[in-house]
Amino acid sequence: MAKLKKPVVKKATRTKLARERNAGTMTESQFFSKIRSSLRQSFRYWKPMQNALEIASRPSQSLNKRLKKEYQCAKCKKWFKRDDVQIDHIEECGSLNKYEDIVPFIIKLTKENPQDYQILCKTHHKEKTNNYLSSKKLKK
Numbered sequence: 255m256a257k258l259k260k261p262v263v264k265k266a267t268r269t270k271l272a273r274e275r276n277a278g279t280m281t282e283s284q285f286f287s288k289i290r291s292s293l294r295q296s297f298r299y300w301k302p303m304q305n306a307l308e309i310a311s312r313p314s315q316s317l318n319k320r321l322k323k324e325y326q327c328a329k330c331k332k333w334f335k336r337d338d339v340q341i342d343h344i345e346e347c348g349s350l351n352k353y354e355d356i357v358p359f360i361i362k363l364t365k366e367n368p369q370d371y372q373i374l375c376k377t378h379h380k381e382k383t384n385n386y387l388s389s390k391k392l393k394k
Contacts, residue, residue: 283351290350290359297363303341306371310339327375340379342372346386 275285297303307325314321315333324333328342347362349355365371374382 286350286352286355289356293350293360293363300364302366302368303371306368307341307373309368310373325373327378328372329374329378332375334375339373339375342374342379342382344370344372349390 271281271283273279273281275282280288310326310328311323312326312333314324314335316324316335321335323336325336325339326333327339343362343365345362345365347359350359
């Protein structure tokens with residue numbers, strides 16, 4: 255019995271993106287991604303965000319004595335340990351793809367009112383983020 259050869263499928267040729275940043279090692283997208291990431295990391299412990307976290311907390315009802323506080327998801331109203339919740343900006347910070355986006359991004363990132371943030375469990379935060387990203391794609 256002769257073996258049948260699988261048809262050769264040519265891979266789509268990808269266009270190489272110009273690496274014009276960081277001495278020719280980064281694309282424009284990588285450059286702005288690094289700035290966005292650095293800004294988010296720098297403002298990770300922004301006081302109004304921490305206040306929003308405190309507002310959504312209560313003393314732990316768990317039998318685990320090491321667990322001091324629990325945090326309530328604003329969406330499902332269930333209580334979680336700190337590792338299972340995330341602080342969410344109610345108004346999305348938006349994109350950061352060009353220099354003109356930096357100032358609006360920082361303004362939205364550093365809101366001063368704790369009511370501008372909500373505490374969401376990881377499931378609902380991911381759901382909100384995915385909805386935002388898919389709505390952004392539809393607008394393009």
